[in-house]
Amino acid sequence: MxxxxxxxxxxxxxxxxxxxxxxxxxxxxxxxxxxxxxxxxxxxxxxxxxxxxxxxxxxxxxxxxxxxxxxxxxxxxxxxxxxxxxxxxxxxxxxxxxxxxxxxxxxxxxxxxxxxxxxxxxxxxxxxxxxxxxxxxxxxxxxxxxxxxxxxxxxxxxxxxxxxxxxxxxxxxxxxxxxxxxxxxxxxxxxxxxxxxxxxxxxAGEDMIVKELNKKNLNKPIILFLGNFSWLQNTEAANYLIQKIIPLAKKELTSAKFIIAGQNAESKIGLPKEDNLEVIDIKQDENEKVKKIYRGSSIFIAPIFGPGGTRLKILAAMASGIPVISTKIGIAGLSLRNKKDVLIANSPDEFIKSIKEIIKNKKSYQSIRENAYKLIKEKYxxxxxxxxxxxxxxxxxx
Missing domain, CATH: 3.40.50.2000 (Glycogen Phosphorylase B;)
Incomplete structure (x- = not known):
């Protein structure tokens, strides 16, 4: 054709x-x-x-x-x-x-x-x-x-x-x-x-799909949000994370580290003022760096409240073998089941609660990442x- x-x-x-x-x-x-x-x-x-x-x-x-x-x-x-x-x-x-x-x-x-x-x-x-x-x-x-x-x-x-x-x-x-x-x-x-x-x-691209689900260190979890910060929805999500979730995490998740990464991250988000946050700038053609950041993380967090499309960042996280915690809007359009393939949280308290639960319950952590990984291979x-x-x-x- x-x-x-x-x-x-x-x-x-x-x-x-x-x-x-x-x-x-x-x-x-x-x-x-x-x-x-x-x-x-x-x-x-x-x-x-x-x-x-x-x-x-x-x-x-x-x-x-x-x-x-x-x-x-x-x-x-x-x-x-x-x-x-x-x-x-x-x-x-x-x-x-x-x-x-x-x-x-x-x-x-x-x-x-x-x-x-x-x-x-x-x-x-x-x-x-x-x-x-x-x-x-x-x-x-x-x-x-x-x-x-x-x-x-x-x-x-x-x-x-x-x-x-x-x-x-x-x-x-x-x-x-x-x-x-x-x-x-x-x-x-x-x-x-x-x-x-x-x-x-x-x-999810073949290059993002890991060959096996490697063991993660949940005693010192790395919680990632990655996106292109030229888009308003991603900038909003990053600011929500910095202003509303990370302050709570400093009190309740003292061993956790947060990473905000992506194109234009430093110019749109600024350099971190919190010691439990790292902001990483990614250039347009640094695909290997993207894969390394995904695979080095423990959890992907997506406090997205903007409309439209399906979220490739969510699919990339699932393909990389890390569980996703997202708003309901953030996974709109994806056939994901709460507490089976993903964890849904719609407020700062719910995000903190979900993070604490999944890092304490290793069986749940493994089950969610396995279900999501299987779904990527079968449907996405x-x-x-x-x-x-x-x-x-x-x-x-x-």
Whole structure:
């Protein structure tokens, strides 16, 4: 099958959620299909990753978008047009020209668009389009606006409305829509009842899955939160951990050490003031460092309260063989059972209680990590996810 894959980012290195997803899909879909990739970049340095994608793509096009999203030009263009800011900041004239040329010269069986805001680059076409929504974008943006000073929030309300209208419009333009979780599928169906999305979940990369579950030292537990701190939800979670959980831990978990790690950790979170906390900065392409930090930890903690998508960090922790303690929102979209595959906590006291219980009860600790690890292998492997996606492609073509 000939697939035209569109992404609003370069899918390498596999560091952010979208990059992890697309890179692994390309890796597995390329075994049985011919893929043409059109992706957007904003930094010239990203071109060095071209060679990393060649093994999985027949043809690759890197198209430049605005390197600095928050320019006056982009802001005014959004204010004085019907386009929401997300569309304006991710628009590439080069991508529009290239896609027009490609579709005039070649025939594809399917167009796969990762996120709706890459779709405005497409000319009118009869080729079936599969749109995968990695999250419900207007909800993520709404959450961001809610975090702002109440005085300036009204200035963003029109943009949220425009974003919701555009997102809904592109759901209708696609022949089929995919969501990464049951929760997102339900939201799309509620907003547009005629659309019944299929679920194509996220997974854990083979490189994250440990070969065996090594013994952990629970007398001196290392409690980890890892993420990309360019995203508001991750910054909120880290601040919640620092301000509300760690002060309690100093009194009740005196032997525990906390680690907050990820891209932009130091610039967004700052250097730690607590002696039981370490903040580790991870560069975009330091995948081995990510694996080492996961595997050196005892517990993964995710005090996430922001909406959208499924959490690749949760899956990575499960694949690494460390139990997860998360809010209910943090595991939304994942088929996880409380006290079987994961521990759910929704307040500082509940997080502390869960940590204390699991480090004292070694049988429970081992059971949860084993169940989660088994689930990764059975349900959240990229190979099985790519196979499901291929079957959907074939159904669309019929």
């Amino acid at each position: 000939k697939i035209l894959m569109l992404t609003p980012y370069v899918p390498y290195p596999p560091s952010s959620g979208g990059q992890v997803r697309t890179y692994n899909l390309l890796k597995h879909l390329s075994k049985n299909n011919k893929i043409t990739l059109v992706c957007l970049y904003k930094d010239q340095q990203e071109k060095k990753y071209f060679s990393k994608l060649i093994p999985y793509c027949q043809t690759i096009y890197f198209c430049q978008r605005s390197p600095h999203p928050w320019t006056l030009r982009n802001i005014f263009k959004s204010i004085f047009s019907l386009k929401p800011f997300l569309i304006v900041r991710n628009y590439s004239n080069e991508a529009e020209r290239i896609l027009k040329k490609i579709l005039e010269e070649e025939i594809f069986d399917i167009i796969h668009a990762e996120t709706f805001y890459i779709m405005p680059h497409l000319p009118k076409t009869d080729i079936p389009i599969f749109l995968l929504e990695q999250t419900i974008e207007y909800q993520v943006y709404q959450h961001f606006v809610n975090s702002l000073n109440p005085i300036i929030r009204p200035f963003f309300l029109l943009d949220i409305l425009k974003l919701k209208i555009w997102e809904k419009n592109y759901w209708k333009k696609a022949l089929m829509v995919g969501a990464v979780s049951e929760n997102d599928r339900g939201i799309i169906n509620h907003i547009s009842p005629r659309i019944n999305p299929v679920i194509i979940p996220n997974g 492997s990229w190979q099985s996810i790519a196979q499901k996606l291929e079957s959907i492609y074939y159904n669309i073509r019929i």
